[in-house]
Amino acid sequence: MASLLLCSLMLTMVSLFLGSAADAPICILCNRNRNYTSNSTYQSSLGRLISSLSSSAPATGFANGTAGEVPDRVYGLAICRGDVSPTRCAECFASVARDAAAGCPGNKGATIFYDLCHLLYSDQDFFGSYKASEFFFWNTRNASDVPTFNRLLGGLLSNLTILAAPSERRFSAGSVDFTNFEKIYGLVQCTRDLTAESCDACLRSEISDIPWCCDGRKGARVLGGSCHLRYEMSPFFNVSAAADPQPPRLPPVPANTSMPPARTPAAGGKV
Numbered sequence: 471m472a473s474l475l476l477c478s479l480m481l482t483m484v485s486l487f488l489g490s491a492a493d494a495p496i497c498i499l500c501n502r503n504r505n506y507t508s509n510s511t512y513q514s515s516l517g518r519l520i521s522s523l524s525s526s527a528p529a530t531g532f533a534n535g536t537a538g539e540v541p542d543r544v545y546g547l548a549i550c551r552g553d554v555s556p557t558r559c560a561e562c563f564a565s566v567a568r569d570a571a572a573g574c575p576g577n578k579g580a581t582i583f584y585d586l587c588h589l590l591y592s593d594q595d596f597f598g599s600y601k602a603s604e605f606f607f608w609n610t611r612n613a614s615d616v617p618t619f620n621r622l623l624g625g626l627l628s629n630l631t632i633l634a635a636p637s638e639r640r641f642s643a644g645s646v647d648f649t650n651f652e653k654i655y656g657l658v659q660c661t662r663d664l665t666a667e668s669c670d671a672c673l674r675s676e677i678s679d680i681p682w683c684c685d686g687r688k689g690a691r692v693l694g695g696s697c698h699l700r701y702e703m704s705p706f707f708n709v710s711a712a713a714d715p716q717p718p719r720l721p722p723v724p725a726n727t728s729m730p731p732a733r734t735p736a737a738g739g740k741v
């Protein structure tokens with residue numbers, strides 16, 4: 471394996487509350503297949519790209535772009551979680567601008583996940599093609615009635631995917647009643663370089679990893695460079711921001727119920 475995984479296992483329940491987590495990377499995936507040398511053209515392109523994406527992403531929650539010319543061109547994207555305000559997004563990207571280049575020193579490609587935003591860059595043009603599950607986190611506690619939990623969770627994540635994939639923000643969050651006094655809260659999101667179809671495929675691939683990584687767990691996250699999902703039994707996202715009307719502009723994608731084959735997760739940890 472030519473990639474290096476660094477994954478902080480220090481996520482605690484505290485990080486579930488909006489705005490309370492320190493803005494440090496929670497996971498870093500370094501692509502060590504191709505390296506640049508110190509003070510190279512690639513390094514300066516990368517620095518300019520990180521700085522430009524970090525400043526342009528907060529306005530809409532997403533930015534993609536390139537810097538430099540082939541063979542030293544860098545491709546990158548920057549995204550904030552869909553319920554996060556531009557101010558909070560800018561705070562997250564202040565950390566990205568400060569820390570990202572040090573995350574994978576010398577490597578031409580990396581994905582760096584923070585709690586509320588992430589950055590992906592590469593020397594290859596990856597726009598529009600999705601990268602699925604890269605990291606898994608799960609709650610150590612199990613749901614009380616796993617068959618019912620799984621049925622409701624599957625329905626919730628499927629519904630959220632159908633809403634998110636064709637939406638402008640490629641984002642959806644919502645909840646379903648589990649018992650009379652407990653809800654399951656879910657959030658799904660893709661990067662906006664993906665088409666509705668690729669977003670749908672990316673999220674369905676991550677959903678299909680849940681039975682493998684996190685069966686019956688009361689909460690989990692599946693993080694990928696192009697899409698991510700999370701569910702918990704507490705409202706971990708900003709419910710009113712998630713409910714903001716953002717009418718879909720692209721035609722809806724019919725649900726694809728066939729699941730891709732399960733894959734081996736790259737890394738795991740506790741929520």
Ligand SMILES: *[C@@H]1O[C@H](CO)[C@@H](O)[C@H](O)[C@H]1NC(C)=O
Nearest residue numbers: 502503504505574575576577
């Ligand atoms: C890239 O650099 C890393 C050290 O950061 C090294 O382990 C790896 O072998 C290098 N890869 C190549 C293809 O030279």
Ligand SMILES: *[C@@H]1O[C@H](CO)[C@@H](O)[C@H](O)[C@H]1NC(C)=O
Nearest residue numbers: 506507508509510511513514
């Ligand atoms: C890179 O540039 C810095 C500052 O100009 C210099 O201190 C350093 O020695 C250079 N590194 C290499 C490997 O050339």
Ligand SMILES: *[C@@H]1O[C@H](CO)[C@@H](O)[C@H](O)[C@H]1NC(C)=O
Nearest residue numbers: 609610611612613685686687
């Ligand atoms: C949750 O379930 C898994 C397997 O289904 C088991 O290994 C684990 O010990 C359970 N955790 C708790 C806290 O009961």
Ligand SMILES: *[C@@H]1O[C@H](CO)[C@@H](O)[C@H](O)[C@H]1NC(C)=O
Nearest residue numbers: 622623624625626629645646
């Ligand atoms: C999914 O959406 C359908 C149709 O809107 C609805 O009937 C169902 O209750 C939803 N399921 C969940 C788990 O949210």
Ligand SMILES: *[C@@H]1O[C@H](CO)[C@@H](O)[C@H](O)[C@H]1NC(C)=O
Nearest residue numbers: 534535536597598662663664
């Ligand atoms: C962003 O990604 C899309 C693919 O979805 C691509 O067409 C577009 O050129 C990219 N934008 C920039 C500035 O590179």
Ligand SMILES: *[C@@H]1O[C@H](CO)[C@@H](O)[C@H](O)[C@H]1NC(C)=O
Nearest residue numbers: 488555708709710711712714
């Ligand atoms: C939640 O979102 C709403 C609407 O976007 C915003 O007014 C509010 O300040 C947000 N709350 C937090 C805690 O971010």
Ligand SMILES: *[C@@H]1O[C@H](CO)[C@@H](O)[C@H](O)[C@H]1NC(C)=O
Nearest residue numbers: 671674726727728729730731
């Ligand atoms: C549904 O998804 C499967 C697996 O990802 C894929 O092979 C199949 O072509 C998809 N079908 C449609 C109609 O998109």
